[in-house]
Amino acid sequence: MLYLIDEPMAEIGLRTAATDTDGTVVLIQDGVLLDPDLEAPTIAVERDVEMRGVTLPDRIDTVTYDKLIELVVEHEVKSFV
Template identity: 55%
Template sequence: MIYLVDKPSAEVAFRTAQGNQEVTLVLIQDGVLLEPGESVPAVDVPVYAVERDVEVRGVDLPPEIEPITYDRLMRLVIEDGVKSFV
């Protein structure tokens, strides 16, 4: 299951994903932004960010978040299904 996160306050998605090996988190749109002073919560699931959204917002991703293309995001959604944290 893909959890899409499009807001900087992604805490709920990270908490919900924790410990669920069937979940992948994908940060999209403003979800690639972190709240001031916020770090990426430690989770044991893959975390991706759409690279175009990262570029447009001028964000430097921490090493634990892997950039992906929109094409790859679409493949993940088709393969795994999606839940949106909007």
């Protein structure tokens, strides 16, 4: 399951993702400003990171929007955007 997380819905989205041992968190838009403390793999959208001038922790990888589209097509998604 992919959990798309933006800042306004972050609290509920991250709580939900924390209960999924197979989930992946995707920080999108202002969600890239967050530093979630989860055991789930966490990725951020590269363009959103660049536009906001954020430096991510080493444990958070980045993906392009094109790659995100592939992931969305391949996985079940819960959106908190």
